[in-house]
Amino acid sequence: MTGVAFPKATVALVACAVLVWACAVNPVTGKRELSLISESQEIRMGQEGAQSVVNTIGLYPDSALQAYVNRLGQSMALASERPQLPWSFAVVNDATVNAFALPGGSIFVTRGILAYFNSEAELMSVLGHEIGHVTAKHSVSQISKAQLAQLGLGVGMVLTPSLDVLHQVAGSGLQVLFLKFSRDDEAQSDELGFRYMVEAGYDPREATDMFEMLGRLGGGGRLPEWQSTHPDPENRAARSAERAATMTVDPSTLRVGRNDYLRHIDGVVFGANPREGYFDGGWFLHPDLRFRMSFPSDWKRQNLAQAVIAVNATEDAVLQLRIVPAASPRAAADTFFAQAGIRQESASSGPVNGLAADTRYFTVSTQRGIINGLVTHVAYDGNIYQLLGYGTMAAFSSQRMVLSAAIGSFQRETDPAVLAVEPARIDLVRLPRRMTMAEFHRRYPSSIPVEQVALINGVDVGDTLASGLLVKRVTGGP
Numbered sequence: 001m002t003g004v005a006f007p008k009a010t011v012a013l014v015a016c017a018v019l020v021w022a023c024a025v026n027p028v029t030g031k032r033e034l035s036l037i038s039e040s041q042e043i044r045m046g047q048e049g050a051q052s053v054v055n056t057i058g059l060y061p062d063s064a065l066q067a068y069v070n071r072l073g074q075s076m077a078l079a080s081e082r083p084q085l086p087w088s089f090a091v092v093n094d095a096t097v098n099a100f101a102l103p104g105g106s107i108f109v110t111r112g113i114l115a116y117f118n119s120e121a122e123l124m125s126v127l128g129h130e131i132g133h134v135t136a137k138h139s140v141s142q143i144s145k146a147q148l149a150q151l152g153l154g155v156g157m158v159l160t161p162s163l164d165v166l167h168q169v170a171g172s173g174l175q176v177l178f179l180k181f182s183r184d185d186e187a188q189s190d191e192l193g194f195r196y197m198v199e200a201g202y203d204p205r206e207a208t209d210m211f212e213m214l215g216r217l218g219g220g221g222r223l224p225e226w227q228s229t230h231p232d233p234e235n236r237a238a239r240s241a242e243r244a245a246t247m248t249v250d251p252s253t254l255r256v257g258r259n260d261y262l263r264h265i266d267g268v269v270f271g272a273n274p275r276e277g278y279f280d281g282g283w284f285l286h287p288d289l290r291f292r293m294s295f296p297s298d299w300k301r302q303n304l305a306q307a308v309i310a311v312n313a314t315e316d317a318v319l320q321l322r323i324v325p326a327a328s329p330r331a332a333a334d335t336f337f338a339q340a341g342i343r344q345e346s347a348s349s350g351p352v353n354g355l356a357a358d359t360r361y362f363t364v365s366t367q368r369g370i371i372n373g374l375v376t377h378v379a380y381d382g383n384i385y386q387l388l389g390y391g392t393m394a395a396f397s398s399q400r401m402v403l404s405a406a407i408g409s410f411q412r413e414t415d416p417a418v419l420a421v422e423p424a425r426i427d428l429v430r431l432p433r434r435m436t437m438a439e440f441h442r443r444y445p446s447s448i449p450v451e452q453v454a455l456i457n458g459v460d461v462g463d464t465l466a467s468g469l470l471v472k473r474v475t476g477g478p
């Protein structure tokens with residue numbers, strides 16, 4: 001949770017748009033193919049998806065880094081087969097190692113993946129690959145298929161905003177953004193990315209080892225990892241090496257951009273950022289917002305940009321914490337109960353751990369049956385926190401004590417060690433003389449193991465590093 005007020009949740013309307021069958025020419029292959037989606041629909045869909053990425057995951061707060069990534073991406077996209085698209089390239093605030101493209105040209109890389117690149121060319125190879133997914137319309141054809149499937153199933157459920165979250169947790173909202181492409185699509189994107197890189201003047205040989213490395217990584221963030229959305233890393237690396245070997249351009253004329261790239265990621269947060277909230281046993285602690293609240297440790301828990309959400313093992317009960325725009329707990333409760341279909345059962349205005357609060361029980365009739373719930377709004381430190389527990393009738397009656405105990409645990413955080421916690425960050429060192437990676441780690445210690453330091457620098461522990469080289473280490477952290 002990053003402490004940004006939650007915009008009014010939009011009701012998820014699935015498959016309600018009137019779809020027009022159309023045959024469009026694929027800009028990359030030149031072949032005519034069936035598409036349910038016009039270019040303007042594709043753009044709109046991508047922009048809505050991009051907004052939900054920003055709301056759910058959040059952008060990394062470093063405007064210089066954002067501008068740098070966007071500038072590099074734009075330079076390649078403008079030379080692609082679809083220069084007219086409203087291309088955008090942004091860094092999401094997530095420790096996961098991944099990159100993804102939405103239809104219409106919204107491309108995201110995680111801050112987690114940036115830590116593993118060692119040159120502009122490596123970054124460009126991943127951006128080029130993602131551009132390829134857009135220019136070859138892979139996500140458009142995937143979404144066409146997904147929409148067809150949904151139409152076939154007759155899915156069209158409208159949920160009230162507060163209940164929509166169950167489905168966000170289940171992943172249906174964002175999942176469409178992380179559709180696995182086929183091996184053919186991935187191979188085509190690699191091919192296109194290679195071409196875009198060379199046309200933009202970057203050395204495509206940089207891509208080979210990196211694709212291999214990305215296939216093996218995991219970063220522990222909120223998103224799926226690159227290797228789970230990109231099958232077959234070994235083969236792709238081998239193909240990449242073959243392509244580079246047949247290149248007709250003199251590679252010495254192509255840009256790598258090692259130092260420029262590294263300077264842009266100096267100081268970037270590495271791993272999960274505990275200041276944005278973290279789980280510690282049965283607690284969720286938030287140093288920036290100075291509160292703590294218990295969240296059952298045997299539930300599936302997620303700390304998203306604008307909410308903390310937990311779902312029990314049988315996925316029929318939900319506990320959710322978020323900030324809502326309101327003047328008081330009572331005003332927030334009134335807004336909550338103004339939603340269609342929510343009926344209030346009982347209310348109390350007693351404080352929660354000394355903080356002004358408003359607590360009400362509710363019932364909602366949905367297409368899938370009766371939902372029972374409990375919502376407490378708490379005023380703390382200039383914000384109104386909404387603590388929401390709900391489930392099916394049976395689940396709520398069995399989880400009622402668990403939910404009300406968790407909600408009743410919301411309190412000020414006073415532990416100085418929690419309040420002072422800082423994230424780990426990338427720190428660049430210029431080597432005063434040549435040394436091995438192992439020596440570097442002894443002389444310039446990191447808060448991560450030497451094997452991982454070697455990995456983020458794209459070398460082995462026993463490799464010798466040249467004098468004057470910029471080398472990454474990772475300092476600080478909980």
Ligand SMILES: [Zn+2]
Nearest residue numbers: 181186189230
């Ligand atoms: Zn891909």
